[in-house]
Amino acid sequence: MSQVAEIAVDVQNAVKRYGDFTALKSISLGVYHNEFFTLLGPSGCGKTTLLRMIAGFEDVTEGAIFLFGTEIDALPPNKRPVNTVFQNYALFPHMTVLENASFGLEMLGKSRAEAKARAGEMLELVQLSQFASRKPAQLSGGQQQRVALARALAPSPKVLLLDEPLSALDLKLRKAMQIELKHIQRETGITFIFVTHDQEEALTMSDRIAVMSAGELQQLGAPREIYEHPQNRFVADFIGETNLIEVTISEVADGRAKCRIGGGHVIECDAPGQASGSACLSVRPERMVLSAGNASGIAVPARVVENIFVGTDIATWLKVDGGPEISVRISNSARSTIFEPGANVFVNFEAGAARLLMD
Amino acid sequence: MKPATNVRAYRGFFGITLLCLFILYAPLVVVTVYSFNDSRSITVWEGMSLRWYADVFVGPESGKFKEAAFNSFTIALVAATVATAIAVTSATAIVRAGRFRLRMPSLGLITLPIMVPEIVLAVATLIFFNSIGISRGYLTILIAHIAFCIPFAYLPVQARMQGLEDTFEQAAMDLYATRFQAFRRVLLPLMIPGIISGFLLAFIVSLDDFIITNFVKGAGVETLPTAIFGSVKQGIKPNIMAISTMLLGVSVIMVAISYFAAKWDNTK
Numbered sequence A: 001m002s003q004v005a006e007i008a009v010d011v012q013n014a015v016k017r018y019g020d021f022t023a024l025k026s027i028s029l030g031v032y033h034n035e036f037f038t039l040l041g042p043s044g045c046g047k048t049t050l051l052r053m054i055a056g057f058e059d060v061t062e063g064a065i066f067l068f069g070t071e072i073d074a075l076p077p078n079k080r081p082v083n084t085v086f087q088n089y090a091l092f093p094h095m096t097v098l099e100n101a102s103f104g105l106e107m108l109g110k111s112r113a114e115a116k117a118r119a120g121e122m123l124e125l126v127q128l129s130q131f132a133s134r135k136p137a138q139l140s141g142g143q144q145q146r147v148a149l150a151r152a153l154a155p156s157p158k159v160l161l162l163d164e165p166l167s168a169l170d171l172k173l174r175k176a177m178q179i180e181l182k183h184i185q186r187e188t189g190i191t192f193i194f195v196t197h198d199q200e201e202a203l204t205m206s207d208r209i210a211v212m213s214a215g216e217l218q219q220l221g222a223p224r225e226i227y228e229h230p231q232n233r234f235v236a237d238f239i240g241e242t243n244l245i246e247v248t249i250s251e252v253a254d255g256r257a258k259c260r261i262g263g264g265h266v267i268e269c270d271a272p273g274q275a276s277g278s279a280c281l282s283v284r285p286e287r288m289v290l291s292a293g294n295a296s297g298i299a300v301p302a303r304v305v306e307n308i309f310v311g312t313d314i315a316t317w318l319k320v321d322g323g324p325e326i327s328v329r330i331s332n333s334a335r336s337t338i339f340e341p342g343a344n345v346f347v348n349f350e351a352g353a354a355r356l357l358m359d
Numbered sequence B: 001m002k003p004a005t006n007v008r009a010y011r012g013f014f015g016i017t018l019l020c021l022f023i024l025y026a027p028l029v030v031v032t033v034y035s036f037n038d039s040r041s042i043t044v045w046e047g048m049s050l051r052w053y054a055d056v057f058v059g060p061e062s063g064k065f066k067e068a069a070f071n072s073f074t075i076a077l078v079a080a081t082v083a084t085a086i087a088v089t090s091a092t093a094i095v096r097a098g099r100f101r102l103r104m105p106s107l108g109l110i111t112l113p114i115m116v117p118e119i120v121l122a123v124a125t126l127i128f129f130n131s132i133g134i135s136r137g138y139l140t141i142l143i144a145h146i147a148f149c150i151p152f153a154y155l156p157v158q159a160r161m162q163g164l165e166d167t168f169e170q171a172a173m174d175l176y177a178t179r180f181q182a183f184r185r186v187l188l189p190l191m192i193p194g195i196i197s198g199f200l201l202a203f204i205v206s207l208d209d210f211i212i213t214n215f216v217k218g219a220g221v222e223t224l225p226t227a228i229f230g231s232v233k234q235g236i237k238p239n240i241m242a243i244s245t246m247l248l249g250v251s252v253i254m255v256a257i258s259y260f261a262a263k264w265d266n267t268k
C-alpha cells in the first residue's frame, strides 16, 4: 500500500452506546480499497458492533461512517453495497446452495438465469460446484462456511465484512481456509474487513490490523509494525508472546533511556518522546538468547527455572535475582544449547529488540 | 439408554392402561361400528349395511344436513384462513419485532381465550352482538369463529417462529432484500409448517364448535354440531352415527396432517 490508495470505509469518531453502556468510544479508522483489513481484539471489545454499524444493522450513536466518500449512516442494510459473512453463516435453510448464492443478485433485480450463472461461478471459486443442489443442512461446517462466502461475494460488494468466519472450524480446516480466504481476496480485489480475536490469524492474513480493546482503538498498522513496534502494553501483550519487564527510567539523553530493572541491572534503549518515571520494557522471547559467559550487547544475569518443550521450540523460564521472570525461546535443534534448571546464565538481547512502553 | 423409570414395574400398569384406552375409545368404536348397522335400533346389531350413510345423503333429513355441512365447512374454511392470517401477523410482531412495551400483554391477550371457559365466551359474544345490534345468523357465527380460532392458529405459528434466528432476516436484508422481501422470501417459507399446522387446528376447532355457535346462530341457521344436537333431541337415529363417523374421519385426517406439518422440515 505505498501509493496513495483510495479509502473504502472511513469511520470518523464513531461512538456506540447501548443505554448508558458505551460499547465503542470514538473510533476513527480508514480502510483502503482492495485491502485485507482486520479488526482484532479480545471478546467484548466491540468488533462485531463496529462491523454491524458498517453493515447497517446498528445505528451510529455519534460520528459518521463513509463508504467511498459517501456518508451511509442513513441507508438501510439493503441499500449498502456491502455484504456480510455472518459468524453463524445464517444460510437460508430452505434454499439450495445455488439458491442461497444467487439470492443477492436476484434481489438486485438480475434475471434468474443471470443470477444463477454468476452464483455458479462463485461456487466454483469456493470449490462447491458439485454441492449446488444440496440444502445447507447436508453440508459440513467448512462447506457451509464457503457457501456463506460465495453468497456474500456473488453480488460483487464493494466491501466484504467477515465476522469471525473461521472460529467454528477445527484448526486444520481453519488454516486451509485462511489461505483460501486470502487467495480469494487477492483474486477478487474486494476490500475485506475481517473480525477475529485470534492474533495469529490476524498476523498471517492481514494487510493492516486495527487492535481494539474495551471499545477503543489501541493501534493501527501492518502486522509486522504492530508486532515489532507495539505502542502500548496492551498491544505488546495481546499480539504474540512477550516479556513485559517493569522498569524505572533513571536518565534520558539523546533519545536514549537508561532503565533500571528489579535486581539493580540497568538497560539502555531507545526512548519514546515522554519517557520518565516507571515504564515497561517489552522484549519478545525469540529475540533473546542465553549464554554461559558475559556476551556483548545487553546481558542480564539470571537463573534457569524450567525448560518447557513446545514442539519446534524450547521455552526456557528464568528468574532475574530480585527482578522479573523472563521467558526465552530457543529453537529446538541440535545446535542450540539447553541449560538445565538451576544454571546461572546471561540473557542476551540487542537494545533494538527492546521496546520501552509508557502505558 | 436405560429408562430412569420402568413404568411396567408398577402394579396395575396394564390394567389402568387398558381401562383408560377403553374409556377413551369405546364410545367412538361403538358409534363407528353401529353406523354400519342394518337396523333402526341403535343397540341391536342386525348385520352390515350402508343404509344409514345413504339416509344421510338422500333421506328425509338430508336437506337439513347438507345445508348444515355446507355452513360448517365454509365457516371453518373462512374462519381458519382469517384467523391464521391474523396469527401470522401477530406472531411476527410479538416474536420478531424486538422488545416493545406491550409485548407480554399482547401475548397474554392473544392466547387467553383458550383458558377462558367457553360458555363465558359464548355469553359474552352473544351480548356483544346484541349490544351492537347485529342480527344473528351466518355472519355472526363466522365472526365469532374467527375470534375464537385466533389463539389456536397462533400457538403453532409462534412455536415455529421462535425457532428461527433473527440473522436470517438480517442476512436477507444484507443481500439487498427489502423488509417485505425478507419476510416473503425467507421468513414465510420457513414458517410454512407452523402455518399449515395452525390453520388445520383452527379449522378443526371451528368445525367442531357447539357452545358458542349455539348461542350466536340465528333461528334456521345450523352448523353440523347444532344440527346433530337438534336431531338427537328427538331421539337418536342411526343416521346420526353415520354423520358422526364421517366427521370423526375428517377430524382424524386433519389432525394427522397438522401433526406431520408441524414436524415437516423444509430445510432437508
Ligand SMILES: Nc1ncnc2c1ncn2[C@@H]1O[C@H](COP(=O)(O)OP(=O)(O)OP(=O)(O)O)[C@@H](O)[C@H]1O
Pocket: A018, A021, A023, A041, A042, A043, A044, A045, A046, A047, A048, A049, A050, A197
Ligand atoms: N444489543 C446490545 N445491548 C447492550 N449491550 C450490547 C449489545 N450488543 C453488544 N453489547 C455489548 O457491547 C460490547 C461489545 O460487543 P461486541 O459484540 O461488539 O463484542 P465483540 O468484540 O464482537 O466480542 P466477541 O469476540 O465475543 O464476539 C459487549 O460488552 C456487549 O456486551
Ligand SMILES: [Mg+2]
Pocket: A047, A048, A049, A163
Ligand atoms: Mg463478535
